Amino acid sequence: MLTRRAFIGQTAATLGMVMSGRQVLAASHAPAILTAREATVQLAPDGYPATSIWGYEGRAPGPAIRVRRGERVQRRLVNNLPEPTSIHWHGIRIDNAMDGVSGLTQEAVAPGQAFDYDFVAPDAGTYWYHAHNRSWVQVARGLHGPLIVEEAEPPQVDREETLVLDDWLLDPETALIDESFDNPMRMSHGGRIGNLITTNGQFDPAIPVERHTRLRLRLINVSNARIFPLQLAGLRGWTVALDGMPLATPEPLEGVLVLAPAQRADLIVDVTAEAGETAHLVRLGNDDRPASQVAFPVSASAARTPRAAPAALPPNSVSGLGSLADARPLRLVMSGGAMGRMNSAVLGGERLGFRDLAARGRFWAFNDMAEMTQAPLADLSLGERVRLEIVNETVFPHAMHLHGMHFREIRDGRPAGPMRDTLLVAAQETREIGFVADNPGDWLFHCHMLSHAESGMMTWVRLT
Ligand code: C2O
Ligand code: CU
Numbered sequence: 001m002l003t004r005r006a007f008i009g010q011t012a013a014t015l016g017m018v019m020s021g022r023q024v025l026a027a028s029h030a031p032a033i034l035t036a037r038e039a040t041v042q043l044a045p046d047g048y049p050a051t052s053i054w055g056y057e058g059r060a061p062g063p064a065i066r067v068r069r070g071e072r073v074q075r076r077l078v079n080n081l082p083e084p085t086s087i088h089w090h091g092i093r094i095d096n097a098m099d100g101v102s103g104l105t106q107e108a109v110a111p112g113q114a115f116d117y118d119f120v121a122p123d124a125g126t127y128w129y130h131a132h133n134r135s136w137v138q139v140a141r142g143l144h145g146p147l148i149v150e151e152a153e154p155p156q157v158d159r160e161e162t163l164v165l166d167d168w169l170l171d172p173e174t175a176l177i178d179e180s181f182d183n184p185m186r187m188s189h190g191g192r193i194g195n196l197i198t199t200n201g202q203f204d205p206a207i208p209v210e211r212h213t214r215l216r217l218r219l220i221n222v223s224n225a226r227i228f229p230l231q232l233a234g235l236r237g238w239t240v241a242l243d244g245m246p247l248a249t250p251e252p253l254e255g256v257l258v259l260a261p262a263q264r265a266d267l268i269v270d271v272t273a274e275a276g277e278t279a280h281l282v283r284l285g286n287d288d289r290p291a292s293q294v295a296f297p298v299s300a301s302a303a304r305t306p307r308a309a310p311a312a313l314p315p316n317s318v319s320g321l322g323s324l325a326d327a328r329p330l331r332l333v334m335s336g337g338a339m340g341r342m343n344s345a346v347l348g349g350e351r352l353g354f355r356d357l358a359a360r361g362r363f364w365a366f367n368d369m370a371e372m373t374q375a376p377l378a379d380l381s382l383g384e385r386v387r388l389e390i391v392n393e394t395v396f397p398h399a400m401h402l403h404g405m406h407f408r409e410i411r412d413g414r415p416a417g418p419m420r421d422t423l424l425v426a427a428q429e430t431r432e433i434g435f436v437a438d439n440p441g442d443w444l445f446h447c448h449m450l451s452h453a454e455s456g457m458m459t460w461v462r463l464t
Contacts (some may be wrong), residue, residue: 037080053142062145069124084108088132096441102133123316125244136450167194171198188363191225191449210301234279237269246313246421260399260424262448275300329383337365345370364456380437407435
């Protein structure tokens with residue numbers, strides 16, 4: 001097992017390499033640079049070979065970007081990869097031109113080229129950035145990183161940890177299995193689920209803490225397709241935000257927190273385990289067998305004692321949904337996948353049978369369309385209220401993500417539940433979301449199981 005110190009040492013060494021090879025960083029007015037490039041990192045435990053990845057600044061996760069709410073983010077993406085790429089700033093209510101969707105909001109950045117991203121982060125919260133060209137390959141290779149927007153007055157905690165949860169599909173030599181990206185079996189089932197699970201690019205990490213310490217944990221699921229069911233052990237905690245947006249009231253985290261691909265959760269946790277014990281962020285396996293996602297070895301504390309429940313985080317200023325009486329109703333029917341009932345769907349203007357679709361790498365459809373088309377799912381006008389029914393006819397769960405705007409779930413005709421940007425829709429389940437279409441531009445709506453998005457589960461709305 002890698003110790004935390006070894007991990008930090010390794011990161012520092014990698015960073016040193018980047019810095020020395022990149023004098024351009026010293027230039028005074030140039031924006032900070034994010035170079036997407038190949039790198040070799042130690043993902044698997046010590047004793048196993050290192051893994052060749054793609055990462056921002058050669059790291060996976062890439063460097064954490066931190067700003068205060070309302071501040072500007074400026075980054076120059078330099079593409080040193082062998083293929084075109086772009087960066088999407090997931091969850092940010094962003095200027096459409098900066099959304100980073102290759103083929104929709106910008107051209108992908110060719111190898112050797114650069115692109116300047118420049119936007120304001122209007123809301124505090126935990127966000128992330130990731131490649132949005134051939135995402136199912138590029139994100140799986142490691143092109144992702146945290147984007148943290150701090151509250152004007154952050155909550156009182158003793159320390160904060162960002163925990164980037166990921167999985168990697170590696171062969172016995174710990175190389176990424178390339179053929180698996182386009183593997184029809186994976187595409188038509190649960191997606192590309194890895195066999196090595198990491199936190200911050202590390203297998204089974206440990207974070208030493210003192211008893212009674214209050215921590216803020218920012219959890220980000222950057223994996224392609226893995227749903228993380230999480231639990232606390234030796235920690236008493238509250239969920240204070242989901243997908244960046246504060247909950248009106250912190251919710252005690254007593255049961256299981258389900259984090260679907262692309263979702264985030266902000267937790268405030270107190271270390272309740274005794275000195276000498278180890279607290280855990282626990283991951284439940286498929287068979288519900290618990291494993292340690294992150295270990296927190298506990299040492300004795302000075303004089304701290306248990307504290308009162310945390311207060312809610314200060315709210316962001318997202319438009320409230322208001323009345324849904326005259327909201328525009330939309331419907332999205334998801335079909336396909338293994339064991340599905342999709343007999344045919346439209347691809348390239350032609351109706352094709354399941355076999356022909358599969359031969360062209362399409363396994364899923366939205367409203368019978370097996371690809372994103374020139375025509376949006378809906379043309380919306382600015383300020384319009386929308387209610388979107390999502391009907392999952394497949395036997396797989398899907399993590400549905402809307403770009404550019406947060407939404408709330410609608411139950412019994414009323415806004416219910418927290419504001420989110422990614423909703424996990426279970427197999428054969430129907431859910432409804434509502435949002436105010438207040439951000440002009442072209443916005444994707446897709447499954448964040450990225451091989452599903454690639455093989456048919458992607459559409460968009462236009463807002464003018
Ligand atoms: Cu996080 Cu379209 O993606
Ligand atoms: Cu999906």
